Amino acid sequence: MAKITMREAINQAMRLEMARDPDVILIGEDVAGGRGCPVDDKEAAGGVMGVSAGLYGEFGAARVIDTPITESAIMGAAAGAALTGLRPIAELMFADFFGVCFDQVYNQAAKFRYMFGGQHGAPMVVRTMVGAGMGAGPQHSQAIYPIFAHIPGLKVVLPSGAYDAKGLLIQSIRDNDPVMFCEHKMLYGEEEEVPEESYQIPLGEARVVREGSDVTVVALGRMVHLAVEAAGELEEQGISVAVIDPRTISPLDVDTILDSVEETGRVVVVDEATPICSMASEIASMIVSDGFSSLRAPIRKVTAPHTPVPASPVLEAGYAPTAASIREAVEAVYNYR
Amino acid sequence: MAKITMREAINQAMRLEMARDPDVILIGEDVAGGRGCPVDDKEAAGGVMGVSAGLYGEFGAARVIDTPITESAIMGAAAGAALTGLRPIAELMFADFFGVCFDQVYNQAAKFRYMFGGQHGAPMVVRTMVGAGMGAGPQHSQAIYPIFAHIPGLKVVLPSGAYDAKGLLIQSIRDNDPVMFCEHKMLYGEEEEVPEESYQIPLGEARVVREGSDVTVVALGRMVHLAVEAAGELEEQGISVAVIDPRTISPLDVDTILDSVEETGRVVVVDEATPICSMASEIASMIVSDGFSSLRAPIRKVTAPHTPVPASPVLEAGYAPTAASIREAVEAVYNYR
């Protein structure tokens, strides 16, 4: 099996699905790479991050659609096309931009099935970039997905690497409900072994990244890698840490988390999003409601602080959780008596 | 002291502040009541719910500003005016509409102070209507404030009645940070005793509506009244229930809640918002983190289900929590052993 980056894995998923199903289209800003310009198809950039490179050359302008800067119209066009039979992938370049277009996602696409009494849903995927780490500042670095998870009718996916990204994206494209597919910008370049062929990973199934019996760490997205790093270090201290990657945050695989908590009784939730009304809160509250009898220590949330993301790299380095801050939290709940 | 409705209390707060400070303006759709029409100032409606009735006649078109249907421009105009010295009150008619304009609130106004290194904030209030109960359907009934609370830089207020609404709104107008002031549409007609003169209620101070030693109920907005009703019934069964109304959900008065939990060890959180990444989750997760040693039972969240708000009144009646569903949850945590 070849090692490829998450960028390539996402690209493969789109290519496979577009080849399989003519109703799958990709629409967004520069997803082809500069329409209206004297651009060579082969060199078309395929998005600012190159994630859709090559698709324009392969599927043409009718299915890989560059748009103006017009997020409401992009999301609405995807929603309307999905309602009438296509399976659009709409790119919201940075998730931070949801504020100019969210109505078409949350009041329209997400509610069609319900408010139209089950007549039809909106089988669309919004691919969007999340997360800090590039020094891109307050409006290009947010992990805003708790807001997506709050919305009934949306599903929300947050892969931590290339393998999951490919299988989850293929599944998301085939799903008959709208899916917010959140890609962490710092993971695009990370490599994993990924089969060339098509495969699906169901939405709503967590991955137990690492078994462990003393403390359960539930970590999201990029945080999974830091949690695994921390777990390795803690093992040397004799603390056995389970690491769970929910992969999809809505629906959330409650059972896998509760099973682990039943064994450990101690929980740390790690997320890069800001803490209030976050997935970290959600997971902790789910456990104190449904896993209370197993709980033997306070649940620690390790998250970004309740602040915007600073541009300064030194400040940004202190913004998201680190392996060290995870380790410290695990030690604290482990030692709680 | 006269009994007045929450509608009148909010109106009074605006009137008092506009009279006191010429920099306070009100801007929004129909907040005057139909500019450009041959309307008599005295009869100008003052908003679809009549909340700003009379202000146009009193302060004129320069300070009570009707706009087109243009929420992004309304929020942006308020943000820009606040950044440069005014103290705008901007009306977002229904909070459900945040999806067409949230960027100007969350990426702009809420981040100015931080991303400009403390130079200036945006002293503005967004007054907006929330909640179910009118049969207004999926796009006009949401309790979407958990999304506001998630955002660093915003404050979020949710009064449960006329007295608090007046004091909190005056405080919010004087606050130097942007405040989302959420008015529950089913409370506008509810009366309470309210002093005529101006008074302020600090943001971040909960109100202990009812003391109690067996179970702590934290209830938000309209839910406070149902919690009090349930508590009264439970008292007859010999269960002593404390009811806490946070009043401001960001900042949240953590201490008042934890103090009560220390005594009761048992908690029910009641909110009309949908449950995932909600204030109910937030409050529960805060308690399991900071009040774990006191906890003697699972925390029960009593919320709307993870569904849109149905238009049908019979379905809507089952949507939000009721005194009965609160009572049941309290009994469950009370009887937990």
Next chain:
Amino acid sequence: MNLDEAALRHAYETMRLMRIFDETGRREFLAGNLPGFIHMYCGEEAIAAGICAHLTDADYIASTHRGHGHCIAKGCTIEDMALEIFCRRDGLCRGKGGSMHIADLEKGMLGANAIVGGSAPLAVGAALKIKTRGDSNVAVAFIGDGASNQGTVFEAMNLAVVLKLPAIFAYENNGYAEMTGVDYHCGSGDIAARAGAFGMPAHKVDGTDYFAVHEAMAAAVEHARAGKGPVSIECVAPRWYGHFEGDPQAYRTKEEIAELEQTRDPLTLFRERVMAESTLTEADFAAIDAAVSERIEAAMDAARKAPLPEPADLYTDVYEVYD
């Protein structure tokens, strides 16, 4: 007037259904039998009728909060609509949508919409589907004068032009957005010209004149079906009632309102012209009126008595699958 008798009958019946549906609905609302808000289309009937006369079930419309007329024109069954505005179990949306969200996908009716301006991007999406599939249908967005100021609508127009989509932007200028007059809220005072500046043909017609709307739409549909891109049509037709039921209309005079029924009734105008220029008679119209009234009375009656949703319906159709 190059419409045959059947077309004329159909047009009138459609408008009459709209009129009586809304006036009956209004009575039911004022009697407390309908939940939520209800918005009367009276005075604007010729718009939806003239626009949708050119459409089949394979064409799409995306509608507004004031959507009953659009539904009827697009062929939704009155009986199913009545069930929905009463929020009954067997309504078009099973009672979950209500008046502001009626939809009927089989008829190409993509939903009333309680978000002002929400319809435009959705219609562009339907037009995108049409173009992607290589079909020659069209998608129409109905847009109020007030909605014409919403950013989503401007964006939708530009995108439709850029992608050369078969989208038609049907502006319903009824004079007001809630309580605010169009002379105030539309800065340029000219909705059609503004649409034209986005790079598409822009018509402006008297929306109380069925024939004027019909003609403009004929041109628009031809343009769009030919793959020449979007078109806009501004139809001017004052609304007769308040914004929603309960609106005291302090913002306009009693005289203004009274005059509307006298001089700007699209049904009267239609009847008079048709009687003058075709073989249809007073009696023909009276027969249609009677049939319409009977049908709507029966539909409303049935809806009033129809079963309510079951409590468990609250939880269904949020997702197809969620676990």
Next chain:
Amino acid sequence: MNLDEAALRHAYETMRLMRIFDETGRREFLAGNLPGFIHMYCGEEAIAAGICAHLTDADYIASTHRGHGHCIAKGCTIEDMALEIFCRRDGLCRGKGGSMHIADLEKGMLGANAIVGGSAPLAVGAALKIKTRGDSNVAVAFIGDGASNQGTVFEAMNLAVVLKLPAIFAYENNGYAEMTGVDYHCGSGDIAARAGAFGMPAHKVDGTDYFAVHEAMAAAVEHARAGKGPVSIECVAPRWYGHFEGDPQAYRTKEEIAELEQTRDPLTLFRERVMAESTLTEADFAAIDAAVSERIEAAMDAARKAPLPEPADLYTDVYEVYD
């Protein structure tokens, strides 16, 4: 050319500062010394310079992601700007904003903005403040050609017209929105005409010609200060570099790029005309060039060595008070 020598010198120095600030910043970025993204203003200097020549500290501008030129034209100190793009503790925004969020409220510079189209409503807000206070200042929004398609921008224009605000919409048409050409993304192909259809005077000028921009802005400012409402100016001036540093520009030819420096350099054009029509000489310009280079070199040097923010700064200035 009715500008005196001091004004000409100032204009040139301003543009030269922009040019060298960005070219030096570019070197620093490519050397890995700057975080985030950086967007070059080279080729567009005459726009910000010509617009802001008419403004004082009491007027406002709201800027874009490509904001360095706007800052300089509005009077922000180069040294403080350098500190900010290096994200240093004593930068204009204490290192929390960086290149895409530089702001200087004392100079009436309301911030670069990393949300495309974010500036327009904010400028309208500043104009609302001006009108509410009864002042005669103006507020300018800089808006890219790409941004001109964003709903927020359309809404801002309409609201400014409706409320008759002293807002000026300065469109910077540099030919591209990221990789997408303006001929493609703007459906009508005519940004100025589209703005005009919103109901305001709309100028279109060569944005590489300082004098053309200056003249159009003179008229705009006069109009706005007189209380006659908003104005728009489309300034056409191609950008020289990629969208951001790192953009390989596969979407345009090497020849197109090469030609720009030859034929569309606003500084060269300015110098040539001024030398022909005034007493300023080659030597005068050379002296300015030398002084600018020295100053910027020193500023960048100082910034590189300046102290970083303290870890605790992460938590400050989220709110004034929060508890």
